[in-house]
Amino acid sequence: MLLRALDLADEQATGALGAALAPVLRGGDILRLEGDLGAGKSTLARGLIAALTGVPDAPSPTFTLVETYDGPDFALWHFDLYRLEAPEDVWELGLEEALDGGLTLIEWPERIEGLLPDGALTVRLEVAGAARVARLEGDAPWKPRLSAAGIA
Ligand SMILES: Nc1ncnc2c1ncn2[C@@H]1O[C@H](COP(=O)(O)OP(=O)(O)O)[C@@H](O)[C@H]1O
Ligand SMILES: [Mg+2]
Known part of the structure; x- marks a missing residue:
């Protein structure tokens, strides 16, 4: 369900939405980042x-397809699946390990539809003139979590 729609006036606002989500995310969560090329997924x-x-300046995993980081008490996995050739190739990138207790951020999750468990939070970004609109979608448990983040 749609939980929130937000206008993001500039690049800083997109990054700030990502930063606002950070404190309420934890190991085991999946964040789907949807939207066309240039919509702002990597910025978020x-x-x-x-x-x-x-x-401070995490690289886009455009060519590596995945980058990993140490979070507070979990690993953070950032996938960009735009260039993934076949859905099952994602296992070679470590998806199973990511889902097993990591925080999984995925650009182009549509590339592996059916391989991801339910329960993800989706941020869908759209170009709106020179700015962007973000739509946050997820099931009921995300509501209080977005409230805690000051977003919903
Ligand atoms: N809210 C925004 N308003 C205007 N430009 C933005 C906004 N958010 C991001 N951008 C710009 O959009 C461009 C593409 O962003 P990027 O995050 O690389 O997109 P994606 O990962 O979806 O392909 C960058 O130049 C970025 O600065
Ligand atoms: Mg990107």
Whole structure:
């Protein structure tokens, strides 16, 4: 269900949404980052990764397809599956380990539809003129968590 729609006026606002989510995310969570090329998925991930790990300029995993980080008490996995050739190739990237207690951020989760468990939070980003709109979707348990993050 749609939990919240937010206007993101500039790149900083997209990063700030990622940073705002950071304190309520934990190991075992999946964050789906959806939207076209250039919508702001990596920008949001960068803000989140900076807030959670202290790494200020996380690279986009455009070519490596995955980057991993040490979170507070869990690993953070950042996937970009745009260039994934076949869905099952994702296992070679470590998805199973990521899902087993890590925080999993995924750009282009549509590439592996059916391989991800339910219960993810989805942030769908759309270009709106020079700015962006973010739509946050998830099941009921995400509601209080977004409230705690000051987002819903
Ligand atoms: N809210 C926003 N308003 C305007 N530009 C933005 C916004 N958020 C991100 N951008 C810009 O969009 C471009 C693409 O962002 P990026 O995060 O790489 O997209 P994606 O990972 O979805 O392909 C970057 O130049 C970034 O600065
Ligand atoms: Mg990207």
